[in-house]
Structures are given as C-alpha cells and as structure tokens.
Amino acid sequence: MIRAVLLDLAGVVYDGDTPIAGAVAAVERLRKARLPLRFVSNTTRSPRHRIIAQLAAMGVEVRDEELLTPARAALEWLRGHDLQPHLLVHPNLEAEFTGLEGGKSRAVVVGDAGEAFDYASLNRAFRELVAGADFLALATNRSFKDADGELSLDAGAFVAALEFASGRSPVVLGKPSPDFFLAALGDLNCPAADAVMVGDDAESDVAGALSAGLGTGLLVRTGKYRPGDETRFDPPPTALVDDLAAATDWILKARRSETDSGDAL
Amino acid sequence: MIRAVLLDLAGVVYDGDTPIAGAVAAVERLRKARLPLRFVSNTTRSPRHRIIAQLAAMGVEVRDEELLTPARAALEWLRGHDLQPHLLVHPNLEAEFTGLEGGKSRAVVVGDAGEAFDYASLNRAFRELVAGADFLALATNRSFKDADGELSLDAGAFVAALEFASGRSPVVLGKPSPDFFLAALGDLNCPAADAVMVGDDAESDVAGALSAGLGTGLLVRTGKYRPGDETRFDPPPTALVDDLAAATDWILKARRSETDSGDAL
Numbered sequence: 001m002i003r004a005v006l007l008d009l010a011g012v013v014y015d016g017d018t019p020i021a022g023a024v025a026a027v028e029r030l031r032k033a034r035l036p037l038r039f040v041s042n043t044t045r046s047p048r049h050r051i052i053a054q055l056a057a058m059g060v061e062v063r064d065e066e067l068l069t070p071a072r073a074a075l076e077w078l079r080g081h082d083l084q085p086h087l088l089v090h091p092n093l094e095a096e097f098t099g100l101e102g103g104k105s106r107a108v109v110v111g112d113a114g115e116a117f118d119y120a121s122l123n124r125a126f127r128e129l130v131a132g133a134d135f136l137a138l139a140t141n142r143s144f145k146d147a148d149g150e151l152s153l154d155a156g157a158f159v160a161a162l163e164f165a166s167g168r169s170p171v172v173l174g175k176p177s178p179d180f181f182l183a184a185l186g187d188l189n190c191p192a193a194d195a196v197m198v199g200d201d202a203e204s205d206v207a208g209a210l211s212a213g214l215g216t217g218l219l220v221r222t223g224k225y226r227p228g229d230e231t232r233f234d235p236p237p238t239a240l241v242d243d244l245a246a247a248t249d250w251i252l253k254a255r256r257s258e259t260d261s262g263d264a265l
Numbered sequence: 266m267i268r269a270v271l272l273d274l275a276g277v278v279y280d281g282d283t284p285i286a287g288a289v290a291a292v293e294r295l296r297k298a299r300l301p302l303r304f305v306s307n308t309t310r311s312p313r314h315r316i317i318a319q320l321a322a323m324g325v326e327v328r329d330e331e332l333l334t335p336a337r338a339a340l341e342w343l344r345g346h347d348l349q350p351h352l353l354v355h356p357n358l359e360a361e362f363t364g365l366e367g368g369k370s371r372a373v374v375v376g377d378a379g380e381a382f383d384y385a386s387l388n389r390a391f392r393e394l395v396a397g398a399d400f401l402a403l404a405t406n407r408s409f410k411d412a413d414g415e416l417s418l419d420a421g422a423f424v425a426a427l428e429f430a431s432g433r434s435p436v437v438l439g440k441p442s443p444d445f446f447l448a449a450l451g452d453l454n455c456p457a458a459d460a461v462m463v464g465d466d467a468e469s470d471v472a473g474a475l476s477a478g479l480g481t482g483l484l485v486r487t488g489k490y491r492p493g494d495e496t497r498f499d500p501p502p503t504a505l506v507d508d509l510a511a512a513t514d515w516i517l518k519a520r521r522s523e524t525d526s527g528d529a530l
Binding site: 113114115116117118119120122123126127130142143150151152153154156157158160161162163164165166167 | 378379380381382383384385387388391392395407408415416417418419421422423425426427428429430431432
C-alpha cells in the first residue's frame, strides 16, 4: 500500500523559477488524496526559507517539517558530534551553519559551492582533511541542469576530487544516502516499503531510494533526465513517466487498484 | 643487471628551486658509472625548456631527449589521433600545444592547472566531455609538496572530479601509466626488468614503475614522502632509502654485486 510520497524539487516540481507544467496541480491532487508528502532536495545553493518561499510563490504550500535538505541533516550531524565546520558550500547556505564555533574538533562540509569552488578553497579543504578533519558531503550528485539548459558540475564532482586526493571517504548527508531517505520518512510512521520517491535523477533519486528500501521509485522525463537514464543505474526505476502529473496518475491508480483488491478480500 | 635509471625530478633532484642535498653529485656519479638516465617528471606547470634550464642552473646537464614530460607524450597523442585540444593546463604549458587547431575532433587535456582550476573552467571541460570529446590526463597525482612545505591538490583530484561527473575514463599520459614509463625507456634498448625508477611518490612513481614491469623501484624519504608510504601501495618499493644519494649507493652496490657474481661464473 502506498502511504507516503517523497518528491524531489528541481527538475520535478520546478526548473529554475518556473513550475514544471502540471506539477502544482499534481501536488494538490496528492494532498487531496491525503498522502503525506515530504520534499527531499539536494539543492544546496538555496537556504530553506528561500526554497519554501519559492514554492509558495508557485502556489505550493510547504511546512518547515515537510522539507528535508542536506544542510539540515548536516547541522544535526555537526551538533550531535560536537564538530565545528570548515564550510565549502554556497555562500547562500553559510548562515544555516552558525552557532557551531565551540565544537571540539573540525569537519569539512562540502556542498554545491558553485562559483565558490576554486583551487584555493578546495586546497584549504584538502589540507583540513589531511590534518584529520571529519568529511561530510551534502550531496554526491554528478551534475544538474543549469539555467542555460545544459548540464553543469554538481557537488559530487568536488567531493570525488577531495576523496581521491585525501584517500578519505565522506559521510553523505543528502541523496542517495539511505539515511537521508529514511530521515525524510522519520516522523511519518510509514514503512519504507510503503513509500514512493519521484525524481529526475535516475541514480541519486531513484536508485538511491530503492536501495534505501523504498517500495517504489518513479523516474520522470523532466529536469536532468536524458534518454536511456532508466537503464543506466541499478536498481532501475519501478516506472518511467513523463512528469510529476503522470507520476501522480501512476500513484493514485496504484492506490485505487490496491484498495480494490483490499475490498475484494 | 641494472642498465638504466629513471629519475623523478621534484622531490628527488630538487625541491622548488633548490637541489636536494647530495642530488647533483649523485646524478654525476650515475653518469660516471655510464648508466643511461631518463628524467620522468609529472610536473605539468613548467615548460620543458624551463625544466632543462632549471636543472642546468643547479649543475645538472640534461639533453632534450633525456626528459619525458606528460605534455610531450600528450602532444604526440594529439598529433597521432588528429585531435585539437581543449586545454585545462597550467598557463605556462599552453605554448607546448600550438599547431593543433586543424584536428578533426576534440580532446580535453587536463594537467595541473593550479590556480587556473576554477568552477567555470572545470565546467567547460565537463561539457566538452559530455558532448563526446576525448579525455586525456597529463597526470593523476593526488598531491604535491607545495612551496610552503604542505601538501597541495594535484591534477589527479581534478581528473577524478571530471571522471566522476562525466562517467568517462581518461587516457593517462603521465606516471603511473605503464605506457609512460615504457616510452621513457623507448630508445634505450633496455628491457624494463633491467631499469630502476627512483621517486618520492610511493604510488605514482614506485608502484607505477613496478606495475609497468620495471625491475626495481626505489622510494626516497625526500619530497612528498610521508612515513608509512612504503606500505600503503601495491607493489611496495624494492627498497626505501634516504635520498637520491642513498639511492645511487644502492644502485651502484647492486651493479657491483651483479658484476662480481658475473665474474664468479
């Protein structure tokens, strides 16, 4: 039985500042079907208040507890382990990491720093790692669909650079880390097998969610999707659908057929 | 029988602009023993004429054919495959890649671009790879000992970033590529098993040379060497010695004992 839905944001609900056709109505239909929703985004360039405001401007109301970002997960990790961060994140995100100056040891936190990735800043992070700092990655995405419509390098490339040079492996606090998907379901009292993930990244969203134990992974053809993505990663998506509207059709139909078979018992 | 010696430069013969103690005299002793020498450097920040001039200023005379750099190997590869390069190399090195504008297709060439590694330049290289360009790496070193005495990120980190993001594997034209070591022996008529490599990088110099079939790999404790490096990579060095002077003692002693046993037959 499908009992909760996790939605990726960029490439599924919106592209840049524009909602994807049919996406706002689709979220509304999921809400009307009383399906608990969680928005799980690896976008590590925007602070959470801006993501929530951006969604509201498109007509999608999201409560704070419905949005899980890697920055929120990292903040909790740093607090829990008494660490002060050496940040290699987008300048927009730095304000989310205040109040950690007293941590007993150090941790390099790598997000999608964008233009802030340069040799000097990467080298400082590398030297922290060589000196023994912990290593947290907000995401390991290879690329994202940029404002010009082309793919651009995402945080994962820079995490890979630091991992290769330092010989250290990061704790990953965004998708596709299983802990991240399970944290998103945390307060829903919904077994992973009863949850659906909808994403445009066949590897990070879909294969990641299925590997974490989610019962269903739907790959949409919007956002960064490229033909053939559905066969490139393991496990493959449960289904390939056009967009979030079609994913919603798929989910509501699956619910109906499950309810029907339930009635028949 | 030891019949040829390959020497790494940075960290073995010199550190920055300063010859390592005893290194100049050691090269002289190897020359007096009539051992053919090849200087194999992954330093991809200096043009070859500057490397040769730098060595001459220290009292080490090196002929052009005795110096193999990844840039030289890449130039031959690009010519041989009729490729025009998209360069992500140190500005000092760009002049070594002229005259290739007419190539029938494109190749991304990644070296140690140093401060020239920034988000925009890496992203341009990434997009070339996504569009199908060939992928050449001048080196895959993780780090080098910088002017301030600390380790800094080397080309390998950025090659790893592009490899991870694009899903493409590079052709490596510097150490530890077996082809590179064998090219260095190319005109010497010396079987790999009779050659010695001396380096400060346990992985790229020593394990690389041994994997390529060289008979002996000597790891020096100068340059980027860190205690324990001798057990970190496979195959391990034939011997760990203090510096190039001690490596020369080791080589000349091995030659004497081989000659002695030869005499005894």
